[in-house]
Amino acid sequence: MLSKKLVSLVVVSSLLFSGFVFPVHAKGNESNPPGFEKGKLSKQLSKDMKGVHQFFKENNIIIEDSVNQLAELKSSDDSLGFKHIKTQQMVKGIPVYGNEYIIHFNQNGEVYAINGKYDVNAKDAKINKGNFIGETKALEIAKAQVTFDELEAPPTTKLYLYNINDEYVPVYLVSLSFLSPTPGYWNFFVNAEDGTIIKQVNKISNVATTGTGLGVLGDTKTLNLNTATVKGKTQYQLVDTTKGALITTFTAANGTRTPGTTVFSTTNTINDKAAVDAHAYAGVVYDYYKSKFNRNSLDGLGMGIKSTVHYSRSYVNAFWNGTQMIYGDGDGVQAVALSGALDVVGHEMTHAVDENEANLIYEFQSGALNESLSDTFGAFIECYGQASKFDWLMGEDIWTPNIAGDALRDMSNPAKYGDPDNMSKFVVSPNTQAGDWGGVHTNSGIPNKACYLIASNPNVGINKAEQIYYRALANYLISASNFHDARVALVQSATDLYGASGSEVAAINAAWDAVGVN
Incomplete structure (x- = not known):
């Protein structure tokens, strides 16, 4: 959602795999398994939970009983032929919140990386x-x-x-x-x-957000419509049936009941500017994720995309509520209709993508990373759908219409809007709604700056950066990931795609160094 401001490892012995030293732990050692290790970590295994259990058993890692201590959450195959199995730490049949461990298999069935969070101390929990x-x-x-x-x-x-x-x-x-x-x-x-x-x-923060028809900024858009006969009359409805997901746009008619009524016209011209943009931009976001990453809708499984415009009166916000998109009309001063900005729509819909992948916990660094990834893909989506007007500003098309060039955030210069651009300026804020859950919007400036530095590096660029970021989100980040984890995940993703010695990895490390994240 948008907001203006609203263990150490004890190495008992080591095995050498292709020049990579992998720590192996004796059973009973009170150290946690590695947060992120990579290299050729195993021989060929079956790429499933059987292979996972065999890996932990043969490597004698601190997870001494993976059969009972790790439960499969999801398994995915990527475009490189790698298999990624995300597991959940369990104690006596109860999942440990935020503690997820991912085991990564290459094309040959070898474990080449493991990462995540696992706490051996959880076994001491008193459970009755x-x-x-x-x-x-x-x-x-x-x-x-x-x-x-x-x-x-x-x-x-x-x-x-x-x-x-x-x-x-x-x-x-x-x-x-x-x-x-x-x-x-x-x-x-x-x-x-x-x-x-x-x-x-x-997880809804109270501050601001798409047939033929005029959009919020007066531009003409071509819309995918559905025709239906209702009480003997033809309706041209804002329903897009041309994609892998059904995209429907509703109006709450300034009320608060949703999804509301499907927006329609008796001709093929839609005269609702906010609805025109909400509908068109939802289609752009779907096309972006499909064309770039072969992702079928927000959940990857073809879920319908619902948007409701004209929510409440003078409502300065847009958000994903767990089931659909909601857009206010703005108050004309702080913002105009929030569906009028593609980067805002892309930002909010990316919250749904994250919810179905890493599902970053909405507090402190993981929450700031959550917001930053939505800004990141909001910017990438603007570059994809509106290349001629692409910039690193967020929400500039709808924010403070009477102030030229104003925006919610600037990823290239977070300090312009009071957000930190380095860990030395990290804002300590209480984990309350008034404290923005540990400053999730404010501190997003730090990973935002890192993204800008990575994507603007001539050896990387937007096209490579978006592949690296999506791979990290879909395959390496977990719910409790922090800024350091994001750096490691991005480096691993770039290594997968372009090689460990490539300039892309160097650019990522340089960017995170620049913002003070080790």
Whole structure:
């Protein structure tokens, strides 16, 4: 969403694989497995969980019982023929929140890299399931914390072990999504034993955001429409059936119930500027991810893309609520209709892509990385769909219409809008909504600057940069990744694509050095 400001390793012995020293740990050693290791780490294995378990068993890593301590989350094959298996750390059948470990196989079935988070101390968690309050009670407790008219999607409740001051506590993670009377996409962490709220996060931040028809800026766009006969009359509807995902644009008619009514006209001219842009730009974003990465919609599985415009009155925001896009009309001073900027639409829809891949936790560095990746792909999508007007500004087309050249953020110069461009300027902020969940929008300036330096490097450029960033997001980042993890993931992605000794890797390292991230 948009916002203006709103272990050490104990090496017992080593094995040498193709010039790469891989730490091998004795069972019982109280050290965690490596956060990121690469090289030729195994012989040929089956590229599945059987191969994963065999790898850990034969290498004698601290994960001594991977059969019971690692559960498969997802498995994906990439364009290079590599297999990436993301696993979840488990303790007595309960997943450990944020602790995911990815095992990477090359074309030959050899493990060439492993990365992620795993904590051996989680095994010491005190678990007495007989004392748990249960999912139903946890859901009741979470619902009592907020006011809503109706839920946009069925609520979810899942049991986790959650790290609080280095102690693992069983919690129910309850997720609620609604739009009125105030938009909410809440995660509640409810103590599984006493029902206290350990933490609550609203992932919708309250500040700002596409047939033939005029857009918000007065430009003419060609739209994909669907015709339907309703009560004997023909409607030209903002429904795009030409892609791998059904794209539909609705209007809330300045109310707060969604998705609302499908936008239509009795002729093939659509006279709703905000809807024209929301519909057209949703198609551009779909085409971008499909043409660049062969990704079928936001979830990669062809999910329908819904957008609702004219949400509420004078509403200065746009957001992904977990099921669809929502756009306000702006107030005419701080912003005009937020669907009128392709980079804003690309930013918000990328939150959905992240949610189906790394699913970066919305706080502190992982949250700032979440926001930065949305800015990054918002910029890449603008370059793809509007190359003649591409820049590194975010939201300049819709922000403060009476101030020329103003924007929400500047990736090339974060300090222009008060955001840090180096870790030495990292803003320490409380992990509350008032504190922007540890400064997720503000501190996004640091990885934003790194992205600008990488993509503007003559040895990289936008085309290579977007491939590197997408590969990192889809294959290497996990929910708790921080800035250092992002650097490592980008280096590994560039190594996969262009070689370890390539100028692309050097450019990535230089960029992160420049922003003070080791």
